[in-house]
Amino acid sequence: MESSTLVWLLVIPLIAAAAALLARFVGRFARMALEVIHLLSVTAVLVLVLVVAWQVLEWSEVAAWHSWLRVDAMGALFVIIVGLLSFLAGIYSIGYTRHELETGGLDLTRLTTYYALFHFFFFTMLLAVTSNNIIIMWVAIEATTLSSAFLVGMYGTRPALEAAWKYVVICTVGVAFGLYGTILVYSDAVNVVKEIGNASLWSEIVKDAALLDPTLLKLAFVFVLIGFGTKAGVFPMYSWLPDTYSEAPSPVSAMLSGVLVNCTLFVVIRFSIIVNLALGAAFTQILFLVFGVLSLGTAVFFMLVQKDINRLLAYSSPENIGLILVALGLGGPLGVLAGLLQLLNHSLVKSMMFFLSGNIMMKYRSRSMDVVKGLMQAAPVTSVFMLGGVFALVGVPPFNIFFSKFMIVSAGIATGHLWLMIACLLLLMLAFVALFRMLSSVVLGDKPDSIPKGETGVTTLVPIVILMVLVLWLGISMPAPLSTLLNGAAAVVSSGLPAAQASSAIGFGR
Amino acid sequence: MLNANIINTLSGLLLLTSLLVIETRKPRQSAILYSFQSLILVMIFIALAMLMGAPQLYLWAGSAFLTKAILVPLILYRALSKVDETTTSMATVSTPVMIILAALAVVISFTVVSQIELKSAAEFIPALAISVAHFFFGQLCIVTQRNIFKQILGFCLMENGSHLTLALLAYRAPELVEIGIATDAVFAVIILVLLAGQIYRRLHTLDAAELNVLKG
Numbered sequence: 001m002e003s004s005t006l007v008w009l010l011v012i013p014l015i016a017a018a019a020a021l022l023a024r025f026v027g028r029f030a031r032m033a034l035e036v037i038h039l040l041s042v043t044a045v046l047v048l049v050l051v052v053a054w055q056v057l058e059w060s061e062v063a064a065w066h067s068w069l070r071v072d073a074m075g076a077l078f079v080i081i082v083g084l085l086s087f088l089a090g091i092y093s094i095g096y097t098r099h100e101l102e103t104g105g106l107d108l109t110r111l112t113t114y115y116a117l118f119h120f121f122f123f124t125m126l127l128a129v130t131s132n133n134i135i136i137m138w139v140a141i142e143a144t145t146l147s148s149a150f151l152v153g154m155y156g157t158r159p160a161l162e163a164a165w166k167y168v169v170i171c172t173v174g175v176a177f178g179l180y181g182t183i184l185v186y187s188d189a190v191n192v193v194k195e196i197g198n199a200s201l202w203s204e205i206v207k208d209a210a211l212l213d214p215t216l217l218k219l220a221f222v223f224v225l226i227g228f229g230t231k232a233g234v235f236p237m238y239s240w241l242p243d244t245y246s247e248a249p250s251p252v253s254a255m256l257s258g259v260l261v262n263c264t265l266f267v268v269i270r271f272s273i274i275v276n277l278a279l280g281a282a283f284t285q286i287l288f289l290v291f292g293v294l295s296l297g298t299a300v301f302f303m304l305v306q307k308d309i310n311r312l313l314a315y316s317s318p319e320n321i322g323l324i325l326v327a328l329g330l331g332g333p334l335g336v337l338a339g340l341l342q343l344l345n346h347s348l349v350k351s352m353m354f355f356l357s358g359n360i361m362m363k364y365r366s367r368s369m370d371v372v373k374g375l376m377q378a379a380p381v382t383s384v385f386m387l388g389g390v391f392a393l394v395g396v397p398p399f400n401i402f403f404s405k406f407m408i409v410s411a412g413i414a415t416g417h418l419w420l421m422i423a424c425l426l427l428l429m430l431a432f433v434a435l436f437r438m439l440s441s442v443v444l445g446d447k448p449d450s451i452p453k454g455e456t457g458v459t460t461l462v463p464i465v466i467l468m469v470l471v472l473w474l475g476i477s478m479p480a481p482l483s484t485l486l487n488g489a490a491a492v493v494s495s496g497l498p499a500a501q502a503s504s505a506i507g508f509g510r
Numbered sequence: 511m512l513n514a515n516i517i518n519t520l521s522g523l524l525l526l527t528s529l530l531v532i533e534t535r536k537p538r539q540s541a542i543l544y545s546f547q548s549l550i551l552v553m554i555f556i557a558l559a560m561l562m563g564a565p566q567l568y569l570w571a572g573s574a575f576l577t578k579a580i581l582v583p584l585i586l587y588r589a590l591s592k593v594d595e596t597t598t599s600m601a602t603v604s605t606p607v608m609i610i611l612a613a614l615a616v617v618i619s620f621t622v623v624s625q626i627e628l629k630s631a632a633e634f635i636p637a638l639a640i641s642v643a644h645f646f647f648g649q650l651c652i653v654t655q656r657n658i659f660k661q662i663l664g665f666c667l668m669e670n671g672s673h674l675t676l677a678l679l680a681y682r683a684p685e686l687v688e689i690g691i692a693t694d695a696v697f698a699v700i701i702l703v704l705l706a707g708q709i710y711r712r713l714h715t716l717d718a719a720e721l722n723v724l725k726g
Contacts, residue, residue, distance in 0.1 A: 135683060139690035146697050153705065161709050162721040165658070168705065172665060172698055173649060179672050179691075180645070184626075187679035200683055216626050243724040 001059040006069045006130055009048045009079075010123060016041030017119035024112045031101070031108065034115045035094055041119055042090035045126070049083030052076060057481055060488070063132070070132035070203055073488025074340075078129040078266045080485075081344060085258045085351050086122050088463040092355050093118065093251040095459030099362050100249070105155060114154060114249075121147040121255070128263040133200045137267050138175070138182045141228065144260055145171040152248040152256075163240075163247035170240040174230025178267070181223030185274065188216050202270055209277035217275050218283060224271045225287055232264040233318040234325065235294035242302075245314035246367065250358025253310065257317050258351030262343060265324070269493055272328070281494075285329045292325030293424070300427050303434035309357050309367045312438055313350070316393065319431050320346040326424060327408045328493075330415050337490040338407035344486075345400040345474060349392045352467040356386050359456045359464075360442070369438060374447030379455050383443045385464050390439045392471050394432045400474035514633040517561065520554045521640040521674065528647045528667050529612060533605055537595055537659045541586040544666055548578035551670055554637075555677055564681050566688075573692055574673065582666060582699050589703045590659055593710050601654045611650055612643075619643035634678050641678065644671030656718050658709065662702045669695045 016037050023033040055062045056076040063070040071079055097114060100106040106114065124147050128140035145168060153164030189199040192211045198204040205212075230237035245253045272284040299318035306312035320342070327339030357367065359382045364372045375383040392399035405428070412421035447453075455461060473479075478486075527547035534540045552575045559567035601608065619642040623635060648668025652661045676683075676691065706716070713720055 133684075133687065135680070135687045136690060139687070139694055142694045142698070146694065146701050149701050149705065153708070156708060156712070158712055159723045161705065161712055162723055165705055165709060165718075165721060166724075168698075168702060169652065169661060169665070173652060173668070176645070176668055176672060180642075180675065183672075183675055183680050186683065190680075190682060196682055197684065200687060213627065219622070219626065247724070 003062040006064040012044050013119040013123040017116045020116040038115050042087045046083050046087040068133050069130045074492040077489045082125050089251045089255045092463045095457045117151050125263050132202050135200050151252045160247045163243040166240045167244045171231050177223050178227025181220040184220035188212050209274050212278045221275045228264045228268050233321045238318045242311040242314040246310035254351040254354035258347040285331045288325045288329030292322045296322030300430040313353050330411045335411040336494040338411050342404040345404045353389050355464050362456045369441045372442050373445035375443045378447040378451050390435050398475045400471050518636040521637040532651045538590045540663050541583045545579050545583035603654045615646035616643045641671050641674035657716050658706045
């Protein structure tokens with residue numbers, strides 16, 4: 001079904017980015033103007049995202065611009081993640097940047113840059129998950145790196161610049177591999193699809209995927225996994241991740257870890273569907289399992305030795321991405337569903353954790369576990385959410401991640417991977433230890449005398465409260481529309497069928 | 511006569527200029543050499559356009575000429591004239607080692623490319639292999655060079671490699687796609703140059719090995 005909603009979804013953040021650049025000319029009202037533009041944009045996009053999700057539930061897919069943009073159930077899931085979490089990071093940004101303005105961390109010029117880039121970055125992520133053109137997907141992912149580079153290096157300090165440099169260099173090199181994978185698939189599709197003009201459209205390639213050259217596809221998928229995997233925090237190229245997440249402003253870290261990572265995984269999954277249709281699922285599954293276990297298995301050891309709260313949280317990303325890949329590698333309807341649910345749950349919790357660490361940063365001006373002590377005394381509300389956040393992240397019931405981890409283990413046992421699941425659980429125990437060590441160090445103890453008592457303000461707490469409500473809600477019950485979308489998304493991923501047929505196969509959509 | 515040999519020969523020349531870009535001592539000279547290399551790429555695009563009867567490749571040639579032979583080298587040259595190039599040592603490997611690594615990259619590329627069967631590019635297999643090797647050359651440059659501007663040039667080389675692959679395999683893709691990729695490439699250079707400038711002003715060095723505060 002054609003819908004202009006998708007076009008507006010992309011146009012609004014672009015307009016906001018341009019407007020933010022102009023806002024500096026309104027003199028002493030510049031900050032207010034920036035915040036108004038910013039809020040209007042993130043709110044409008046959130047509304048549109050919900051409209052798109054609703055349209056997908058009604059029609060099973062929406063498209064625009066001659067199907068260059070297309071959202072099916074899988075796309076809708078990712079669009080929701082991007083829209084919702086960017087909205088919350090947007091709210092959080094207001095309190096955070098005001099604080100940074102007051103304390104001299106940012107000035108008005110940098111603030112303008114911040115909001116303009118925020119919205120351009122937002123646009124590129126939305127483009128990545130709504131694009132149906134595989135080459136434009138690549139263009140969008142590359143553009144996410146470029147648009148977020150200065151967000152990462154926003155503070156202009158030595159470590160921030162170093163982090164930004166490593167981030168751009170490693171990610172552009174990695175993603176360039178992804179371009180090779182993309183070109184290989186495209187150049188093969190040219191010989192296969194009925195209309196050459198459509199050879200770059202994902203929805204057209206899947207229709208004739210069975211005719212694609214198997215050797216070429218294998219090579220292409222390895223390129224795709226390594227390339228986009230670099231950006232998603234997949235082993236072995238995740239070394240940039242802790243540097244970037246720790247030096248970027250907290251709302252940016254929340255978006256990088258909770259949103260951007262998913263956009264790159266989205267592209268990997270899209271390609272895996274094509275490969276599965278041509279070769280059967282075994283090839284991608286074994287790669288997912290190997291890279292998943294390696295990511296999980298190496299990241300937890302880095303977690304154990306961290307002294308910096310943000311770096312610890314950053315290493316927890318490859319741990320969780322690894323787990324998601326393991327779930328996708330297990331395959332079957334349950335494995336895929338569990339993987340997608342873990343992806344959603346991790347995004348919510350990880351963004352919340354970076355908001356919390358942002359609050360800590362604002363109070364203590366430090367992320368070191370040696371400095372941050374007595375959070376319970378300094379900011380009781382933040383510390384209670386910190387407690388809940390860590391419980392959620394390690395997967396304690398009734399929080400949402402418990403549910404998805406439980407599903408992954410069930411899927412593993414059901415597919416005969418008992419020993420692998422035991423190994424994964426043992427590795428997860430290490431993550432558990434690392435996170436609880438951080439929690440006890442930060443929350444308990446006496447606060448330093450120089451730190452005043454009190455919370456960091458409403459706009460930096462509300463997003464955390466909203467996320468906590470969602471995290472608990474999804475842990476206890478699954479809202480019916482979301483469940484339908486998740487099942488639809490899992491059907492698209494695992495059955496390999498084009499969305500419409502996959503949906504009807506499980507009685508969803510029209 | 512115009513035939514596939516010309517494309518393959520020009521592609522070979524591309525590799526040669528690439529080595530020069532990497533091994534030249536002064537980054538400013540590298541920027542000029544890079545511009546020269548981009549001209550060869552433009553010639554390849556024109557030859558391909560004539561040979562394959564693909565008029566859209568003339569457009570690619572035009573945009574590559576503007577962005578890669580003029581704009582990007584100019585940006586790099588101007589930025590480099592504002593910095594002290596002596597604030598960093600050269601590469602982490604010597605020239606002979608670099609040449610061995612480059613040869614290895616060529617061998618690997620030819621092996622990989624000869625494995626795949628592509629009806630659309632059968633007669634350009636050598637050029638295709640060279641484009642992939644060129645991509646690896648760019649990465650070698652990034653990994654082995656300590657001067658951050660040389661690393662940016664490494665990115666440019668890498669990008670020229672993938673651009674050639676794209677021209678050989680995906681010249682029929684819609685124009686908007688090529689525009690998107692080219693825009694990304696230009697902005698990547700601009701952003702890297704701006705970042706490098708900030709790093710130089712803050713750290714007073716161009717040495718990537720000095721970027722070592724973040725660990726663990």
